[in-house]
Amino acid sequence: MSFKKENKPVKENELVKNRDYEITIEDMGNDGEGIGHIDGMTVFVKDTVIGDVALIKIIKVKKSIAYGRLVNLIRPSEFRVEPMCPKARSCGGCVMQHVSYERQKQYKWDKVRNCLQRIGGVEAPETIMEPVYGMEDPYHYRNKAQFPVGRDKDGKVVIGFYAGRTHQIIDTDDCAIGVPVNKEIIRIVRAFAEKYNVSTYDEVTGKGLVRHILTRIGFTTGEIMVCLIINGNKNDIPHVDELVERLAGIEGMTSICININREKTNRILGDKCVTLWGQSYITDYIGNVKYHISPLSFYQVNPVQTKVLYDKALEYADLSGDEIVWDMYCGIGTISLFLAQKARKVYGVEIVPQAIEDAKNNAKLNGFDNVEFYVGKAEEVVPKMYRQGGDAAKADVVVVDPPRKGCDAVLLDTLVAMAPKRIVYVSCDPATLARDVKYLRENGYDLEKVAAVDQFCHSSHVETVILLSRADR
Numbered sequence: 001m002s003f004k005k006e007n008k009p010v011k012e013n014e015l016v017k018n019r020d021y022e023i024t025i026e027d028m029g030n031d032g033e034g035i036g037h038i039d040g041m042t043v044f045v046k047d048t049v050i051g052d053v054a055l056i057k058i059i060k061v062k063k064s065i066a067y068g069r070l071v072n073l074i075r076p077s078e079f080r081v082e083p084m085c086p087k088a089r090s091c092g093g094c095v096m097q098h099v100s101y102e103r104q105k106q107y108k109w110d111k112v113r114n115c116l117q118r119i120g121g122v123e124a125p126e127t128i129m130e131p132v133y134g135m136e137d138p139y140h141y142r143n144k145a146q147f148p149v150g151r152d153k154d155g156k157v158v159i160g161f162y163a164g165r166t167h168q169i170i171d172t173d174d175c176a177i178g179v180p181v182n183k184e185i186i187r188i189v190r191a192f193a194e195k196y197n198v199s200t201y202d203e204v205t206g207k208g209l210v211r212h213i214l215t216r217i218g219f220t221t222g223e224i225m226v227c228l229i230i231n232g233n234k235n236d237i238p239h240v241d242e243l244v245e246r247l248a249g250i251e252g253m254t255s256i257c258i259n260i261n262r263e264k265t266n267r268i269l270g271d272k273c274v275t276l277w278g279q280s281y282i283t284d285y286i287g288n289v290k291y292h293i294s295p296l297s298f299y300q301v302n303p304v305q306t307k308v309l310y311d312k313a314l315e316y317a318d319l320s321g322d323e324i325v326w327d328m329y330c331g332i333g334t335i336s337l338f339l340a341q342k343a344r345k346v347y348g349v350e351i352v353p354q355a356i357e358d359a360k361n362n363a364k365l366n367g368f369d370n371v372e373f374y375v376g377k378a379e380e381v382v383p384k385m386y387r388q389g390g391d392a393a394k395a396d397v398v399v400v401d402p403p404r405k406g407c408d409a410v411l412l413d414t415l416v417a418m419a420p421k422r423i424v425y426v427s428c429d430p431a432t433l434a435r436d437v438k439y440l441r442e443n444g445y446d447l448e449k450v451a452a453v454d455q456f457c458h459s460s461h462v463e464t465v466i467l468l469s470r471a472d473r
């Protein structure tokens with residue numbers, strides 16, 4: 001027996017921090033990290049992939065698990081590829097760019113399957129699961145980017161991404177999942193900030209002007225928005241007209257604005273926007289439905305896959321044109337308007353008042369008069385309307401698209417009481433989806449169909465849409 005510094009005895013085979021070990025990666029964890037075993041301990045290693053044999057350094061040891069850092073590969077996995085982005089490993093964004101896209105899709109499908117089986121109690125979920133819906137070209141898919149702006153220790157302007165788990169800015173002018181025009185926008189802002197020595201925001205002191213660059217692009221329209229998030233106002237930017245002129249020269253530029261955020265906070269956007277040039281919004285379509293997007297609007301970031309996801313939700317909803325439909329957790333009404341094309345009436349509920357404002361405007365913009373939106377918690381609004389009776393209480397189909405924590409228990413109870421023929425559940429977290437599936441299966445619903453859609457290629461996240469039907473229909 002040997003002794004550590006603090007004189008605690010080290011058991012034989014206990015992993016030692018900062019020591020190197022060889023490991024074979026046998027599985028993939030929830031956050032896309034590799035998992036292997038050393039002396040009976042489960043070890044999580046970021047930047048590895050199933051099949052890798054690697055040398056790792058142990059960085060943290062807990063009771064039965066440990067964390068390691070990849071030192072070098074001894075024998076790379078057959079699923080390993082060269083990441084498109086040279087900064088992929090240091091950037092906190094893409095955790096799986098080193099994994100072949102085929103294997104990423106398999107990982108996501110497995111994740112949904114395993115949750116449905118282990119948490120949802122579904123036997124053999126693979127028999128009702130569709131193949132995962134991936135992208136033909138899984139790069140440059142994001143229609144929105146937020147680049148932090150700062151200075152390095154030599155005072156040079158840095159623009160790019162936060163490193164994983166920290167707020168250190170990785171300087172880059174490109175991103176493999178963002179649109180190519182971002183490069184041009186970053187180049188212009190960087191050159192401008194250097195030329196006029198424009199101050200950049202310092203998170204520690206809360207001083208300095210430029211905090212972030214937000215870019216948005218309408219994939220179907222080509223319209224571009226640039227929003228500079230600043231700790232000040234328009235007049236604080238020296239020679240602002242020159243910056244605007246440079247940015248306005250980019251083909252497709254439609255909106256140039258600033259957002260004012262004077263708070264010492266991690267929140268990127270403040271509440272107030274001022275348009276400097278062009279419109280205050282850009283326009284985009286998902287399918288036939290048109291949306292106005294302002295800097296503060298919530299809008300899905302992968303419009304191509306969003307269409308795939310919503311088409312699937314619509315397919316599962318199986319509407320004939322005569323149904324009463326609820327869209328719960330409706331955001332800016334994206335799914336509601338998709339459903340409204342084929343339903344008699346759609347009711348939407350959402351907690352954020354601004355999102356409901358957008359939803360109402362979008363309904364008007366598209367000429368829908370068969371949608372009604374409510375602000376509030378779904379678990380409060382829906383039970384109240386159910387008690388009141390009337391059309392809203394007689395839903396034929398309900399769509400839910402809750403945040404990661406899943407549906408509230410009160411809402412699930414109300415759903416069961418409302419007894420719609422079909423429930424279409426759109427989820428960004430298969431674990432809470434599976435938990436809610438368990439409850440609904442125990443209360444009169446059958447799980448009929450499951451589709452996983454890859455909305456966030458190179459991340460570990462997966463979107464799922466499922467169909468539950470009343471067992472006694």
Ligand code: SAH
Binds near residue numbers: 329332352377401402
């Ligand atoms: N269906 C929308 C948005 C889904 S994201 C779309 O596809 O664009 C989940 C939404 O649920 C968010 O807009 C969030 O604001 C909202 N939300 C969170 N908690 C809620 C609650 N308790 N009741 C109603 N909406 C809620």
